[in-house]
Amino acid sequence: MVPLLAAVLVLSWAAAVCAAEDVDTERDPLECVNRKIFWFNDKLDVYVLAPVATGWEKVSPRRVRTSVSNFFGNLRFPIVTVNDLLQGKVKDSASDVGRFAVNTTVGVLGFFDPASGWGLVKHDEDFGQTLGVWGVPPGPYLVLPLLGPSDPRDATGFAVDYALSVTPFFIDEAILWGARVGDTVNERSFVLKQVEDAKASAFDYYTFVRNAYLQRRRALVRDLVEGSAEESEELYHPEFDLEEKP
């Protein structure tokens, strides 16, 4: 359990360095600790993950990487389907069962995605979103060692999804970890340029990522309920709108 050990070490280091709490901005009372972990994750990305992903991108055509991504995406079928159901999206869950059936057979073990072409659209659901749909508040923003941006709700969701994805398959632990690493490297290879651009253009990369994460999760949870009017009011009609333009 090297990753777990690393995670605990980073956490305790960050907690030791950060004694005082910062001002609460954007749901981030633990900003000081979070920034330390973020820094650590970023270094890990810059020196290990990104270089490996760059190498993988160089040696494998996009088609191959897409197939790998399809394969792992297909294995997420129990997670997506169960969470569809838990959120009351019965139609979506039926479509996701259909996707799994089609892509596992016609799509050769999930390496290809003919289902999308047949109108069975891929859904993105996880237990963190389910908790959100059930009305569980997200809690403070957290950056987890190795896993990145999260919050207590999404971290809980991650643990539940993890249990859901492992238990049905009686596969050796080492193979599972290998597969997870492979999946991560492969997914990273799709966004090499995007991450580079984001870093170059961001004024504060930490704030950039935090805001993007919070916005995206909020929107994903709300795909059932349309966006809160209050938030959109705050974003697009802040009070100065009542004043005259100069």
Next chain:
Amino acid sequence: MNRRRRTLAVVALASCLAGGALAGESPRAIVEKMSRAAVDILGDKSLSSDEKRHRVEDLAYANVDFETMSRLVLARLWSQLSPAQQTEFVKLFREHLALTYGRNIESYNNEKVQVVSDHDEGRGDWTVKTKILRGGGSADVLVDYRLRQENDAWRIIDIVIERVSLVANFRSQFQEIVNSGGPAKLLDVLREKNAKGEPLKS
């Protein structure tokens, strides 16, 4: 020479007429037209990268309301800036966006844009949802445009990429800078950042 000038005049006249037809166009039609024009420019092999960059910038300037966007990004902070600072902020912010998105011009790989749907947001705003097609499924990129109507013309006031609003994201970043060093610091940081990026070639 003479002939060329006449051609230019015809083109200018035609674009004036086209401009006239623009008034009253629906937000969806505007986004559709803009996306098509962008794809045409980016896919045009006879253009150099610089020419592409210029044309895409012109296209953006014609369709994006940078002033409203700037006001929304700064929200309550806007009034902390003097009028001169406000003008400079709009200019610097626009430049920053041009630099950021200009970086992507070379990585264009024949992607097409599909307008998915559009809906009224109330209070004079409209959202048009599009997708940059990159092989289907999660590889496609969702891009929503929020437009606002002013003087009978719809212009873009926010771009939401994969559910992340550009206005909201910059707002949270700029908030921190202004909180720590005031509006002057914000302009300094922007100036410095733009200077570090590739210079705008003219």
